[in-house]
Each structure stands twice: as structure tokens, then as C-alpha cells.
Amino acid sequence: MSVTVYxxxxxxxxxxxxxxxxxxxxxxxxxxGEDVHVVRNGSRGMVWLEPLVEVQTPxxxxxxxxxxxxxxxxxxxxxFLTGGxxxxxxxxxxxxxxxxxxxxxTFARVGITDPLALDDYLAHAxxxxxxxxxxxxxxxxxxxxxxxxxxxxxxxxxxxxxxWDTVLKAEAxxxxxxxxxxxxxxxxxSDRMIMEGDPFxxxxxxxxxxxxxxxxxxxxxxxxxxxxxxxxxxxxIDTAREAGxxxxxxxxxxxxFDIDVRVGAGAYICGxxxxxxxxxxxxxxxxxxxxxxxAIEGLFGMPTAVNNVVSLxxxxxxxxxxxxYYADYGVGRSxxxxxxxxxxxxxxxxxxxxxxxxxxxxxxxxxxxxxxSGRPPRAVQIGGPLGAYFDESHFDLPLDYEELSENLGIVxxxxxxxxxxxxxMAEQARFAMEFCGIESCGKCTPCRVGSTRGTxxxxxxxxxxxxxTNHQQLLGLLDVMENASLCALGGMAxxxxxxxLRLFPEDFGLEASHVE
Amino acid sequence: MWNEIRGLREGxxxxxxxxxxxxxxxxxxxxxxxxxxxSSVMLAAVEAGRAVPKLCATDMLESFGSCRVCLVxxxxxxxxxxxxxxxxxxxxxxxxxxxRLTQLRKGVMExxxxxxxxxxxADGWSEFHRTLDDIxxxxxxxxxxxxxxxxxxxxxxxxxLFDPAKCIVCSRCVRACEEVQxxxxxxxxxxxxDSKVAASQDDPFMxxxxxxxxxxxxxxxxxxxxxxxxxxxxxxxx
Ligand SMILES: Cc1cc2nc3c(=O)[nH]c(=O)nc-3n(C[C@H](O)[C@H](O)[C@H](O)COP(=O)(O)O)c2cc1C
Ligand code: SF4
Ligand code: SF4
Ligand code: FES
Numbered sequence: 001m002s003v004t005v006y007x008x009x010x011x012x013x014x015x016x017x018x019x020x021x022x023x024x025x026x027x028x029x030x031x032x033g034e035d036v037h038v039v040r041n042g043s044r045g046m047v048w049l050e051p052l053v054e055v056q057t058p059x060x061x062x063x064x065x066x067x068x069x070x071x072x073x074x075x076x077x078x079x080f081l082t083g084g085x086x087x088x089x090x091x092x093x094x095x096x097x098x099x100x101x102x103x104x105x106t107f108a109r110v111g112i113t114d115p116l117a118l119d120d121y122l123a124h125a126x127x128x129x130x131x132x133x134x135x136x137x138x139x140x141x142x143x144x145x146x147x148x149x150x151x152x153x154x155x156x157x158x159x160x161x162x163x164w165d166t167v168l169k170a171e172a173x174x175x176x177x178x179x180x181x182x183x184x185x186x187x188x189x190s191d192r193m194i195m196e197g198d199p200f201x202x203x204x205x206x207x208x209x210x211x212x213x214x215x216x217x218x219x220x221x222x223x224x225x226x227x228x229x230x231x232x233x234x235x236x237i238d239t240a241r242e243a244g245x246x247x248x249x250x251x252x253x254x255x256x257f258d259i260d261v262r263v264g265a266g267a268y269i270c271g272x273x274x275x276x277x278x279x280x281x282x283x284x285x286x287x288x289x290x291x292x293x294x295a296i297e298g299l300f301g302m303p304t305a306v307n308n309v310v311s312l313x314x315x316x317x318x319x320x321x322x323x324x325y326y327a328d329y330g331v332g333r334s335x336x337x338x339x340x341x342x343x344x345x346x347x348x349x350x351x352x353x354x355x356x357x358x359x360x361x362x363x364x365x366x367x368x369x370x371x372x373s374g375r376p377p378r379a380v381q382i383g384g385p386l387g388a389y390f391d392e393s394h395f396d397l398p399l400d401y402e403e404l405s406e407n408l409g410i411v412x413x414x415x416x417x418x419x420x421x422x423x424x425m426a427e428q429a430r431f432a433m434e435f436c437g438i439e440s441c442g443k444c445t446p447c448r449v450g451s452t453r454g455t456x457x458x459x460x461x462x463x464x465x466x467x468x469t470n471h472q473q474l475l476g477l478l479d480v481m482e483n484a485s486l487c488a489l490g491g492m493a494x495x496x497x498x499x500x501l502r503l504f505p506e507d508f509g510l511e512a513s514h515v516e
Numbered sequence: 517m518w519n520e521i522r523g524l525r526e527g528x529x530x531x532x533x534x535x536x537x538x539x540x541x542x543x544x545x546x547x548x549x550x551x552x553x554x555s556s557v558m559l560a561a562v563e564a565g566r567a568v569p570k571l572c573a574t575d576m577l578e579s580f581g582s583c584r585v586c587l588v589x590x591x592x593x594x595x596x597x598x599x600x601x602x603x604x605x606x607x608x609x610x611x612x613x614x615x616r617l618t619q620l621r622k623g624v625m626e627x628x629x630x631x632x633x634x635x636x637x638a639d640g641w642s643e644f645h646r647t648l649d650d651i652x653x654x655x656x657x658x659x660x661x662x663x664x665x666x667x668x669x670x671x672x673x674x675x676x677l678f679d680p681a682k683c684i685v686c687s688r689c690v691r692a693c694e695e696v697q698x699x700x701x702x703x704x705x706x707x708x709x710d711s712k713v714a715a716s717q718d719d720p721f722m723x724x725x726x727x728x729x730x731x732x733x734x735x736x737x738x739x740x741x742x743x744x745x746x747x748x749x750x751x752x753x754x
Contacts, residue, residue, distance in 0.1 A: 267707075289579070289580075289581035289598065289601035291602075291603065437708050437709055438708060439707075439708070440707060440708035440709070441707060441708075442685070442704065442706065442707045442708045442709070442710070442711030443581075443582045443687075444581070444582050444583075444584055445582065445583055445584055445624055445627055445628065445684075445685075446584055446623075446624060446627065447708075448685065448708055448709060448711060449627040449628070449630065449631055449709065450627055451708060451709070452661065452662055452708070452709040453627065453630060453658050453661060456658070456661040456662070457658070460659070466659075469657070470659075473657045473658065476623055476657075477623070477627075479619075479620075479623065480620055480623030480624060480627070483587075483595065483596050483620055484584040484587060484596065484620050484623065484624055485584070486581055486582065486584065486598075
């Protein structure tokens with residue numbers, strides 16, 4: 001009887017040598033005359049254990065990792081094909097503490113299935129959401145998504161159902177779904193893991209979105225740095241189309257929808273939705289003033305639902321299990337779950353999907369395992385390069401949109417980057433401004449000139465030049481950037497800088513009283 | 517000529533092109549005004565006699581929303597929308613003046629000044645200089661930093677010259693070339709602070725696709741693109 005061995009195809013696992021490990025497993029099996037079938041799955045999200053090899057045993061899947069090619073003969077010797085003990089063994093995968101406490105709704109299949117096998121997808125509740133949706137009217141689908149409380153996971157946290165309602169009600173000869181897979185935030189990888197590890201979920205979510213708003217075509221705008229995701233998507237789209245899950249008259253329902261993958265141009269600003277639409281139209285990505293909202297006048301001037309990968313990939317389970325099932329997770333106005341990406345100076349970083357309300361401390365200490373350096377954590381940045389920093393006094397904050405915003409921060413795309421006590425927060429603030437300057441599209445003056453002036457002012461403060469004058473000038477500048485910029489790049493650059501100034505004035509050589 | 521074609525009052529720049537549509541009534545600083553649907557708040561403000569400062573907008577061109585000095589406040593709305601890209605709505609209550617708006621506009625003008633030759637501030641008579649007067653600011657607090665003053669003057673064209681030191685990157689010339697002349701000879705090259713006006717593939721104007729129509733000269737608010745005839749003794753950079 002053939003034994004199934006899983007070796008991830010996720011880019012993080014590949015970077016850590018998963019291909020060589022997979023080859024070694026196949027070669028060793030052949031040498032020993034064992035009947036082994038290697039499946040290249042997505043990643044379970046335990047990045048520090050990659051390549052994480054799993055064996056399917058009668059008692060369930062058993063995990064070993066990180067497995068280097070030279071570990072493979074020893075694993076065979078230890079009888080890993082039947083779940084035998086080995087120094088790299090972690091026991092049954094789904095009993096591992098790191099995974100067990102998670103609430104995986106959007107990531108339910110990631111790491112479990114063969115991402116490119118449609119039959120595997122169908123065997124794991126795949127396309128059940130679309131089947132439900134095909135029985136509902138567009139307005140009923142929109143109502144389900146609204147009731148689920150799902151908010152945009154790309155960063156702006158706008159209610160998805162309300163956005164869809166606007167597109168549904170707009171009258172036009174053509175409408176579009178535009179999936180934002182530019183994933184530019186530092187320390188984030190949940191979009192990539194979905195696209196590589198469960199591409200059909202995104203395809204299904206987009207198809208449901210198409211039916212909900214009356215769009216017959218969708219684009220996925222993927223950053224060029226994600227070649228594996230691009231390949232996985234293209235392959236899954238072809239498979240879905242051949243099986244009648246995409247194209248004209250999907251499964252005899254009368255609904256038509258198709259998808260094309262477009263590769264981004266390598267600019268952070270192309271992740272901003274209006275700039276992304278320009279780029280999709282083949283132009284240089286520049287910010288368009290809103291209004292008009294893309295939902296009314298989007299791609300090629302037509303009503304367009306622009307949504308993040310995770311937002312769209314969360315839709316199938318909402319339609320399958322019902323709005324209430326999803327909304328029962330979470331707290332306050334932050335409903336459902338968030339795939340949180342733990343990165344930076346952590347022992348055990350990776351992807352943790354939890355209901356909103358999980359505390360930073362649980363994430364950093366329990367899941368993240370504390371810092372990799374063993375030194376005390378000093379700062380965490382939440383929500384990408386334009387997110388605020390927090391210090392340890394905030395570690396008991398629950399992760400939820402409103403709580404973070406009350407504490408002058410953002411959830412953003414759910415990326416958390418941890419720094420230990422060797423971090424220089426003045427340098428971090430300087431870098432935030434420099435980043436804004438490098439990525440600025442240059443259209444509006446507060447960001448075009450302001451980001452460069454901000455970098456210069458922080459440098460002057462760091463060098464001890466006219467500290468208090470330059471500090472005052474910086475505060476005025478951040479106010480102008482926040483309130484006068486055309487888009488959120490310039491408009492949010494104050495978050496990392498102000499939080500660093502407020503919480504770590506000593507790093508700037510400023511008195512705390514100055515900064516209050 | 518433009519004013520005749522568009523049926524606008526002589527000598528008044530409404531900031532954005534006129535629209536046709538159902539009448540919409542709103543108030544600007546308490547003054548009631550009725551304009552066609554699809555008009556900008558900026559145009560309504562001019563109509564109400566409450567013009568707001570502007571740099572990147574002019575009624576020859578579609579609005580662009582880049583200079584951010586035309587910010588206003590709207591009752592019941594958070595933030596400070598740009599009046600050139602904001603459309604009028606029935607019953608809208610717009611404020612064009614407040615301490616907060618002045619503070620933000622000064623802040624934006626300070627950024628322009630930080631990259632504008634100091635010696636060119638005092639005697640200028642361009643729209644940019646008038647805007648500095650209107651907002652009431654002549655200096656900035658940024659000290660020394662990166663500037664565009666070292667970019668060379670392009671005087672290759674016999675009729676006009678381009679001095680990048682005085683360019684405020686408002687894109688009016690680029691859009692005039694495109695929208696008024698239909699030539700596409702100009703672009704903004706680079707991103708962020710490096711953004712600059714370039715003719716064709718960053719060629720001298722004379723070697724570019726420029727047809728010397730003068731649309732960009734007329735559009736330029738800061739005399740960065742300017743007729744040579746204004747300088748009898750030849751152009752000297754301050
Ligand atoms: C500078 C900037 C970069 C952004 N980058 C991304 C991105 O990489 N991916 C993304 O989904 N949204 C990004 N956004 C947010 C998008 O503008 C938009 O809100 C989002 O794609 C909408 O989808 P959602 O409602 O599903 O989140 C960015 C916004 C800004 C201002
Ligand atoms: S804030 Fe920056 S990125 Fe956004 S429009 Fe202005 S210049 Fe472009
Ligand atoms: S040359 Fe004049 S019109 Fe053109 S961008 Fe510069 S300031 Fe604006
Ligand atoms: S005039 Fe409105 S942004 Fe420039």
C-alpha cells in the first residue's frame with residue numbers, strides 16, 4: 001500500500017530547501033523499495049519548522065521538521081512512514097499546540113490539501129459556498145456577506161458587503177472584480193500562502209463576488225515577486241475552467257465568470273486600489289482622487305469591486321456555513337477571524353489565524369515563542385510599514401480594529417513585526433519616512449516633498465541639530481501629511497513616526513515631556 | 517479665447533471646467549450658490565465669490581488633485597477634501613476659511629518653499645507667488661535639504677525656456693500638452709521627490725515632440741516654463 005508523504009510547495013518552504021527534501025524522500029523510498037507518494041501541499045504556517053514533512057498514517061498525519069535531505073535516511077530508519085519516533089518528530093500534526101489553538105476558517109485547507117488538485121479541494125468542502133450562492137439572488141449573497149461582518153483585510157477594513165452593494169446597485173454594461181494581491185506590507189504573507197496553498201478558495205470567492213455584484217470578469221493583480229503564486233493561480237484557473245467552475249454558464253447555472261492573472265510592476269503604491277486599477281489598465285500606477293469610488297467608476301471606468309485576497313478567500317466559508325457562523329467569531333465590530341502574520345525577531349513565527357480579540361501577548365509570547373534573540377521584546381509594529389509601533393505596556397491589547405485605532409494604531413493586513421531591545425526607534429522612524437519617500441508616487445505635494453523633508457528632519461534630530469525646533473517642525477509636517485495627502489501612503493506615515501516619538505522619546509534624545 | 521468658448525466670465529479662472537447638468541444648490545461660507553450637477557466645489561466657491569487658493573487646477577484642464585492647497589471643510593464630513601476634485605451635492609455646506617485650513621495650507625506652501633529658490637520669492641508675479649501672498653507665507657522652517665536647484669535650465673526652444681528650479685511639479689504643463697494640444701510631448705518622470713517634468717524621453721524641448729504651441733507656458737503657474745521675450749537681457753537664474 002502506498003504511503004502519502006507531504007512536503008510543502010509554499011515559497012517559504014522552498015526557500016528553506018523543500019524541493020531537495022522532496023527529492024530526497026522520493027529517492028530514498030525508491031532505494032528501499034517503499035511505495036511512497038509525495039504530495040506537495042501548502043504550508044501549515046509554522047515557518048520555523050519548514051520544510052515540514054508530514055506522513056499520512058491510519059491514525060492521522062504525523063509531522064517531522066525541519067527536514068533537510070540528509071535527515072531523510074534516518075527518518076526512514078526510524079519508521080517515519082508509520083509515524084515512528086524521531087528527533088525531528090512532532091507527533092500528530094493537528095495535535096501540535098501551535099496549530100490546535102487556532103481558528104482556521106479562511107485557512108481551513110491550507111497545508112492540508114494538494115493546492116492544485118480540484119478533487120482534493122472538492123473533498124474538503126470546496127465549492128460548497130458557490131453552490132449555495134448559485135441558489136441565492138445577488139442581493140441575498142450581498143446580505144449574507146454584510147451580515148457576516150467581514151471587513152476588508154487589505155488594510156482599510158471597509159465592510160465588504162457594503163462595497164459589494166454599491167457595485168451591485170451601479171448600472172453599467174460591464175462590471176469587474178479586481179483582486180488585490182500586491183501584498184506589499186513588510187512582514188506579511190497571508191495572501192501569498194492562500195494563493196500558493198489554496199488557490200481554488202480565491203477563485204471560488206471571486207466567482208461568488210462576481211455573481212453577487214453582476215460582474216462577469218475578474219482580474220487578480222499579483223506582485224511580480226510571487227512567481228510561485230502566479231503559477232499556482234494560473235494552473236488552478238485552467239483546471240477550474242476545464243471542469244466548468246469558470247467560464248460561460250458555470251455548472252449549468254446561467255452565471256458566467258472568468259479570471260485573468262496580471263503581474264504587478266513592483267511598486268508599493270500599486271497596492272493602493274486606484275493606483276492598482278491604473279496599473280491593470282496598463283498605465284503607470286498613479287493615485288486617482290476618490291470620489292469617484294472604484295465601486296462606481298473603477299477598472300476601465302466600470303463599477304469594480306476591489307478586494308484583498310484574504311477578504312475574497314473568506315467568502316466561500318461564509319456562504320457555505322452561513323453569515324452567523326462567521327460572525328460568531330470575533331469581538332465588537334471586528335467579526336470573524338484574521339490570518340495574523342508573525343514576523344521579525346520571534347522564535348516561532350508564522351501564520352496564526354485567530355478570532356479577533358486575541359491579545360498581542362498571546363501572539364508574541366505563546367505563538368511567537370518570544371524573541372529569537374532571547375532578549376526582551378521592546379517594540380512591535382502592527383499593520384505594515386505605515387502601521388504604528390507599540391511597546392510592552394500595550395501587549396494586553398486585544399487585536400481588533402477599534403481597540404487598535406483607539407490606541408492610535410491600525411490592524412492593516414494583519415502583519416506583526418517584533419523587535420528586541422537593541423532596536424533604535426529613531427532609526428525606525430527615519431526609515432518609515434524614507435520608505436514613504438521611496439514609494440511615494442509623487443503626485444501630491446505633502447507626500448512628494450514631505451517624505452523627504454521628514455527624513456531630513458529626523459536625521460537632524462538624530463544628529464542633535466536644533467532638536468526642539470526640528471521636533472516642532474516635524475510635528476507640523478506630520479500633521480500636514482496626515483490631513484492634506486491625497487492617499488493613505490502620505491496620510492499614514494505619521495503613525496510609525498508619531499508612535500516612535502511618543503513611546504520611545506529617549507531614542508531621539510528627546511525628553512518625554514517634550515513629546516507629550 | 518478660452519473664456520469665450522466656455523462662456524465664462526472674462527479673466528476669472530474657475531479652477532475646473534464647466535459642466536452641464538441639473539442645478540444643484542449648496543452654500544459656501546454661508547453664501548447660497550447654484551451650479552450644474554457635476555461641477556466641482558472649487559467652481560461653486562468661485563461662483564459664490566469665495567474662491568479658494570489653488571495651484572494645480574485651472575479651468576482649461578480637468579482637475580488633478582495634487583497640490584493640496586485648495587482643501588476645504590464640509591459640514592458633517594471628516595477631513596479636508598480638495599475642492600477641485602470634490603463634486604457639489606445638494607445642501608452641502610462648505611467652509612473655505614478656518615484657522616485649521618490656514619494652518620494646513622501654510623504647511624503645504626512651506627513644503628513648496630523648501631524647494632523653491634529663495635531669491636525668486638520676493639519679486640515674482642506668477643500664480644504661485646499670488647498664492648503665497650493669499651495664504652500669507654514667505655519662508656519655511658526646513659533649513660537645508662535636498663532641492664532641485666542644480667537641474668540645468670533648458671533654453672533649447674527659441675520662444676520659451678524651462679527652469680526646473682522653479683517647477684512646483686503641478687503637472688499643468690503635462691496635462692495642457694495632452695488635453696489642450698493633444699500632443700503628449702511632456703511627462704512627469706521619476707517618483708516621489710525625484711518627480712520632474714521631462715519632454716519626450718527626457719530630451720531638450722527642441723529635440724522632443726514639442727510643437728511649440730505654448731499651451732504649457734500658458735498653463736504654468738510658477739513661471740518655470742516662461743516666454744523668453746519677458747527677459748530682454750537674457751535669462752539669469754537667481
Ligand atoms: C499605499 C497603500 C498600499 C496598499 N497596498 C495594498 C496591498 O498590497 N494589498 C491590498 O489588498 N490592499 C492594499 N491597500 C489597500 C487598498 O487600497 C484597498 O483598500 C484594498 O485592496 C481593498 O480591499 P479590501 O476591502 O478587501 O481590503 C493599500 C493601500 C495603500 C494606501
Ligand atoms: S500620498 Fe504619496 S503616494 Fe499618495 S498620492 Fe500623494 S504622493 Fe502619491
Ligand atoms: S513646469 Fe510649470 S506647469 Fe509644468 S509642472 Fe512645473 S510648475 Fe507645473
Ligand atoms: S487645486 Fe485642488 S489639489 Fe491642486
